[in-house]
Structures are given as structure tokens and as C-alpha cells.
Amino acid sequence: xxxxxxxxxxxxQKGSIETLKKDLNTYCDVKVIDxxxxxxxGRETVLSFRPSLxxxxxxxxxxxxxxxxxEIQNMIDxxxxxxxxxxxxxxxxxxxxxxxxxxxxxxxQKEELDEILKRVRHKQCNSQDNLANQLLQLTNIxxxxxxxxxxxxxxxxKDEALFFERIDNVWQVVLTNGQKYSLKPGTSHRDITKIxxxxxxxxxxxxxxxxxxxxxxxxxLRCQFCPPFDEVHDDIFVSRRNYPxxxxxxxxx
Numbered sequence: 001x002x003x004x005x006x007x008x009x010x011x012x013q014k015g016s017i018e019t020l021k022k023d024l025n026t027y028c029d030v031k032v033i034d035x036x037x038x039x040x041x042g043r044e045t046v047l048s049f050r051p052s053l054x055x056x057x058x059x060x061x062x063x064x065x066x067x068x069x070x071e072i073q074n075m076i077d078x079x080x081x082x083x084x085x086x087x088x089x090x091x092x093x094x095x096x097x098x099x100x101x102x103x104x105x106x107x108x109q110k111e112e113l114d115e116i117l118k119r120v121r122h123k124q125c126n127s128q129d130n131l132a133n134q135l136l137q138l139t140n141i142x143x144x145x146x147x148x149x150x151x152x153x154x155x156x157x158k159d160e161a162l163f164f165e166r167i168d169n170v171w172q173v174v175l176t177n178g179q180k181y182s183l184k185p186g187t188s189h190r191d192i193t194k195i196x197x198x199x200x201x202x203x204x205x206x207x208x209x210x211x212x213x214x215x216x217x218x219x220x221l222r223c224q225f226c227p228p229f230d231e232v233h234d235d236i237f238v239s240r241r242n243y244p245x246x247x248x249x250x251x252x253x
Contacts, residue, residue: 010042011057164207
């Protein structure tokens with residue numbers, strides 16, 4: 001059984017609170033213990049209840065969500081995941097610079113909330129579980145990947161896949177040696193990303209192998225591949241909506 005995720009919501013818009021609370025109440029392991037429309041009451045609530053998850057709006061009267069977090073961060077001596085909740089994607093990068101766990105863009109799809117809670121649960125896993133997952137990943141790193149293409153079954157190592165691109169609703173894999181294989185029609189991005197943890201959807205048309213990425217530009221969110229692929233493939237960009245998920249997968253210092 002999953003540990004109960006005690007949750008507090010701070011948002012000056014009552015409608016946003018009610019929508020989010022209603023959706024969170026559909027998860028059996030999430031308990032919304034309080035909601036606040038004021039940062040001043042929110043401060044008292046967070047420090048009193050010590051929730052394991054905080055959803056906080058960014059643009060609020062008297063104090064922004066960023067200022068609120070900065071004010072209380074030295075008082076937080078327990079593990080608390082922080083999700084900024086805003087209607088403006090311009091705050092995404094600043095949110096993660098403020099040590100947020102995640103970012104939920106209004107209006108959101110239920111699937112996006114599902115993914116955030118999955119990451120919150122994962123963060124709460126004990127260190128032994130995390131170590132076991134890392135060891136399992138290491139034992140699988142050299143296995144061949146079998147992909148059903150239109151011409152037959154193709155085998156390649158995970159590291160040989162540079163990225164996947166969708167052309168006319170059909171995905172194809174581009175290998176590090178330049179070869180391309182079209183996957184069978186009906187293959188979805190979920191079918192691809194579940195093959196390896198390093199295969200990450202960056203926008204509706206591209207899935208990258210993060211192991212071959214050198215960095216993501218701050219403003220443009222362009223993916224910069226490691227040499228010798230940096231000059232050949234320079235037009236793959238991360239969508240603003242997918243950036244928080246990708247950043248959360250990485251160990252950011």
C-alpha cells in the first residue's frame with residue numbers, strides 16, 4: 001500500500017482550488033488536509049500540518065508563490081514535494097530554479113496530474129527501493145532492443161538509438177550510425193518510451209535518447225546533442241509542457 005500523501009493547496013482562486021481538490025480526491029493515497037486562499041494562512045497551515053505535498057499558485061496578492069517558498073524554506077525540516085500551479089508557462093524555468101518538485105500548467109489534463117503524483121510517490125520511496133531500481137537498470141543496459149518495423153524485426157542496443165521522430169503519424173528510429181527504421185503503424189509514443197528510461201518524449205513529434213543529449217537551452221529549449229551529432233541534429237526542441245517532466249527525471253544540481 002502506498003503511503004498517504006498529505007496535501008495542502010494554496011491558491012487565491014477558489015475555483016482552481018475546488019477543481020484541483022476534486023481531482024486529488026480521486027486518488028486513494030492522497031488526502032487534502034487543508035486549502036488556503038491567502039499566503040498568510042498558508043504559511044501557518046504548512047508549518048502546522050507539515051504536509052508531504054504542497055500545491056501553490058504563483059501569482060497571488062501580497063506575495064508570489066516564489067516569495068512564499070523563499071520565506072519558509074529554512075523552516076521546512078521534513079520532506080515536502082512542491083508543485084507550482086499556474087496558468088502561465090513563462091514561470092516554468094523559474095519554478096525549477098526555486099527547487100520545485102514539479103509544475104502544473106492550468107488548465108491541465110488529468111493525465112498530467114497522474115504523472116506528477118507518480119513522481120511524488122517515486123520521490124517518497126525508500127533508499128533501498130531506489131538502489132534496487134538502479135541495479136536493475138544497470139543489468140539491463142547492454143540488452144538488445146527488438147523493434148517491429150515495417151520490414152521485419154530489427155535488433156539494436158539502447159545506446160544505438162539517437163532519437164525517434166514521427167512522420168505522417170508513423171514513428172521511425174534514427175540510429176547513431178545514421179540508419180533509419182520505420183516502426184509498424186499504430187506504434188504510440190508510450191510503446192517507445194516504456195522500452196528504456198532514457199527514451200523521453202520531448203514534443204509530439206520527437207522522442208530523444210537522453211543519454212546522447214549534452215544539454216537543453218534555457219530560452220529556446222533546443223536539445224543539444226553530444227558530438228558528433230551536435231551539428232547534424234540541431235532542430236529538436238522540448239515543448240514547454242514537457243520540460244518539467246524531463247527536468248524532473250534528471251539529477252539537477
